[in-house]
Amino acid sequence: MRLTLILCLLTAALFVVSLVTGPADIGVMESLKALLWDDGGPVTLVMREIRLPRALLAAMIGASLGLAGAAMQGYLRNPLAEPGLIGVSGSAALGAILAMYTGAAAAFALALPLAALVGALVGVGLLVALAGPRGTSLTLILAGIAIAALAAAISSLVLNLSPNPYAANEIVFWMMGSLADRSMTHFWLALPFTLAGWALLAGLGRGLDALTLGEDAARAMGIGIDRLRLTVVLGTALVVGSATAVAGSIGFVGLVVPHILRPLVGAHPSRLLWASGLGGAAMVLAADIMVRVILPARDLKLGVLTALVGAPLFLHLILKLRRERI
Amino acid sequence: MSGLMRIGRLIAACCLALATAAMQAGAETPRPERVVSINLCTDQLAMMLADERQLLSVSDVALDPGSSAMVDEARNYVINHALAEEVYLMRPDLVLAGTYTARATVSMLRRLGMRVELFEPSRSLQDVRQTITRMGEVLHREAEAKAMLAEFDARLAALRAEVARRPSAVLYYANGYTTGDQTLAGQMLLAAGFVNAATARGYTAGMNMPLEVLAMSEPELLITGRAYPGASRSEEILTHPVVEALRQYRQGATMTDTDWVCGTPHILRAIEELAELRKQMTGQGQ
Numbered sequence: 001m002r003l004t005l006i007l008c009l010l011t012a013a014l015f016v017v018s019l020v021t022g023p024a025d026i027g028v029m030e031s032l033k034a035l036l037w038d039d040g041g042p043v044t045l046v047m048r049e050i051r052l053p054r055a056l057l058a059a060m061i062g063a064s065l066g067l068a069g070a071a072m073q074g075y076l077r078n079p080l081a082e083p084g085l086i087g088v089s090g091s092a093a094l095g096a097i098l099a100m101y102t103g104a105a106a107a108f109a110l111a112l113p114l115a116a117l118v119g120a121l122v123g124v125g126l127l128v129a130l131a132g133p134r135g136t137s138l139t140l141i142l143a144g145i146a147i148a149a150l151a152a153a154i155s156s157l158v159l160n161l162s163p164n165p166y167a168a169n170e171i172v173f174w175m176m177g178s179l180a181d182r183s184m185t186h187f188w189l190a191l192p193f194t195l196a197g198w199a200l201l202a203g204l205g206r207g208l209d210a211l212t213l214g215e216d217a218a219r220a221m222g223i224g225i226d227r228l229r230l231t232v233v234l235g236t237a238l239v240v241g242s243a244t245a246v247a248g249s250i251g252f253v254g255l256v257v258p259h260i261l262r263p264l265v266g267a268h269p270s271r272l273l274w275a276s277g278l279g280g281a282a283m284v285l286a287a288d289i290m291v292r293v294i295l296p297a298r299d300l301k302l303g304v305l306t307a308l309v310g311a312p313l314f315l316h317l318i319l320k321l322r323r324e325r326i
Numbered sequence: 327m328s329g330l331m332r333i334g335r336l337i338a339a340c341c342l343a344l345a346t347a348a349m350q351a352g353a354e355t356p357r358p359e360r361v362v363s364i365n366l367c368t369d370q371l372a373m374m375l376a377d378e379r380q381l382l383s384v385s386d387v388a389l390d391p392g393s394s395a396m397v398d399e400a401r402n403y404v405i406n407h408a409l410a411e412e413v414y415l416m417r418p419d420l421v422l423a424g425t426y427t428a429r430a431t432v433s434m435l436r437r438l439g440m441r442v443e444l445f446e447p448s449r450s451l452q453d454v455r456q457t458i459t460r461m462g463e464v465l466h467r468e469a470e471a472k473a474m475l476a477e478f479d480a481r482l483a484a485l486r487a488e489v490a491r492r493p494s495a496v497l498y499y500a501n502g503y504t505t506g507d508q509t510l511a512g513q514m515l516l517a518a519g520f521v522n523a524a525t526a527r528g529y530t531a532g533m534n535m536p537l538e539v540l541a542m543s544e545p546e547l548l549i550t551g552r553a554y555p556g557a558s559r560s561e562e563i564l565t566h567p568v569v570e571a572l573r574q575y576r577q578g579a580t581m582t583d584t585d586w587v588c589g590t591p592h593i594l595r596a597i598e599e600l601a602e603l604r605k606q607m608t609g610q611g612q
Contacts, residue, residue, distance in 0.1 A: 024538035042541045049567045050538050106557050164556035166500055181537050181563050
C-alpha cells in the first residue's frame with residue numbers, strides 16, 4: 001500500500017513538473033492557471049495543445065511500457081524480456097512506418113495505430129512462438145535480435161524509398177522515440193487501444209502468479225495456458241503498438257522499471273504488474289523532462305536517456321544470470 | 327563546435343577565392359557555347375540569361391515542380407543528373423554548379439579539364455544582384471544581365487516605396503525550422519514590409535524554433551513551407567493544432583513556393599504577392 005502511494009505521488013509530481021517545463025519562458029503559476037482557465041492568449045494555447053498532450057502521452061506510454069515489460073517477464077519467466085529490446089517495438093514501428101509513408105495514415109487516421117498494432121502482433125507472436133515459455137534466455141535474446149534487426153532493416157528501406165526528402169532522416173525518431181510536437185489528436189488516437197491493452201494485461205495477475213510454480217502446477221490450478229499466452233500477446237501488442245505509433249520506440253523502460261520494483265513487491269508478478277505501470281509512467285515522464293532540460297530547443301530523443309540508464313542495467317542482469325546458471 | 331565553424335569559414339573563404347579567381351579569368355576566356363548547368367539555381371539563372379543555343383543542359387531538379395519555378399522552360403533542354411560522367415560526355419565548355427554541389431563531382435570535372443564555375447547560394451537581395459551580374463559575365467551576356475538588374479531594382483524600389491505599418495510574420499517549415507533576417511527568405515520578408523517575429527526572439531539565421539516559442543511570438547502572418555509528396559513525420563508539425571490555431575485566429579497564412587527557393591528575379595514575384603497581402607492586412611491600398 002505504501003509503495004502505491006509513493007509511486008502515485010511521484011508520478012503526479014513528475015506530471016506537474018512536465019507541464020511547467022518547456023522552451024517558452026512562462027512562470028509556473030501563470031502556466032498552470034492558463035491551463036485551467038482559458039485566457040484566450042498564447043499561454044493557454046501552449047499549455048493545452050503542446051504541454052498537456054506531451055505530459056499525458058508520457059504518462060500513458062510509460063505505463064504501457066512498464067506494464068508490457070512486467071507481463072512479458074512474468075509470462076516468459078525471464079527478466080530480460082523487454083518490448084524494445086526483443087523487437088516488439090521495432091516491428092510496431094515498421095507497421096506505423098508503412099501506414100504513414102504509404103499515405104494510409106493521412107487517408108484514415110486510425111490506420112496508424114492499427115498498422116502498428118498489427119506490426120507489434122507479428123513481432124510478439126513470432127517471439128513467443130520462437131522462444132516459448134520454456135525457452136532459455138539465449139533463445140529469447142537471439143530471436144529478439146533477429147526480429148529487431150529485420151524490422152529495422154525493412155523500416156530503413158521503406159523510409160529511403162519514400163519520395164519525401166525528410167523521410168530518410170526520420171529513422172532516428174522511430175528507433176529512439178520522442179514526444180516533441182505531439183498533439184491531443186495523437187493522445188486520443190492511442191487512448192482506446194491502450195485502454196484495451198491495459199485491461200487485458202491487468203487481468204493477467206492470477207495466471208502469472210500461478211505460472212511461477214511451473215506450467216503443470218498452473219494448469220492444475222485451473223489456469224488456461226493457451227489463453228494466458230494469447231492475452232499476453234494481444235495485450236502487449238495493443239499497448240506497445242499504440243505507444244510506438246505516436247512516439248516511436250522507447251527502449252529499456254520495460255526492463256528497468258520491473259527490475260527496480262521486483263524486490264519491493266516480493267516477487268509476485270501480479271503485484272509487479274500495476275507497480276510497473278506506475279513506475280513506467282514516472283520513468284518516461286522523468287526522461288521527457290530531462291530531454292527538455294538538457295537541450296531545450298532541440299529534439300533530443302527519449303531513447304537516448306532511457307538507454308543511458310537501461311543498457312548498464314541490462315549488462316548487470318546478464319552477468320547476474322550467468323553467475324546463477326553456473 | 328568552434329573548430330567546425332572555423333573549418334566552415336575556411337571552406338567558405340576558399341570558395342570565395344576560387345570564385346573571384348574564376349571571375350577574373352572569365353573576362354578573358356572566349357564566349358562559352360556549350361554550357362551545362364548541374365544546380366537548380368544556376369539552371370534557372372542560366373535559362374533566363376543565356377543565348378538560345380548557348381545553354382545545352384540543365385539538371386533534373388529543374389523539372390521538379392516542387393522545387394523549380396521554370397519547369398516548362400527546362401523541358402527545352404537536355405536533362406542531366408549532375409553526374410560527372412554524363413556531364414563529361416556532353417563535352418561542355420563551361421559547367422555551372424552551386425557551392426553545395428557534390429564536391430567529388432566538381433573536382434572530378436576539374437581534373438578532366440572542364441571549366442567549372444561555382445555559384446554560392448544567395449543570402450540577401452544584394453547577393454542575388456551579384457549573382458546575376460556574375461552569371462552575365464560568365465556567359466558573356468553582360469547586357470542582358472544589366473537589363474535584368476535594372477528591372478530588378480525598379481520593381482524592388484516600387485515595393486519599398488510606402489510601408490505604413492509593418493505587421494509581424496514568421497516563416498515556419500518542417501521540423502520547426504524557421505529563417506531569420508540573415509537568410510534570403512528573411513530578407514524577402516523584410517522587403518515585403520514585414521518584421522520577422524522569429525528574429526525578435528533571437529532566431530536570426532536558419533534554425534529550429536520550438537512550437538511553444540512560435541505560439542508565444544504570436545505572428546500576425548504565418549508563412550509555412552509546402553509539403554513534399556509522400557507523407558513525413560517532420561512535416562506533421564505544419565498541421566499541429568497550434569499552427570492551425572495561428573492560421574485561424576491571426577490575420578492570414580500563406581505558403582512558400584518555388585519562387586522562394588533560388589536567388590533569381592523570381593523572388594520578386596513572391597515578394598510582390600506578400601506585399602499585396604500586407605496591404606490587405608493593414609488596410610492600405612485599394
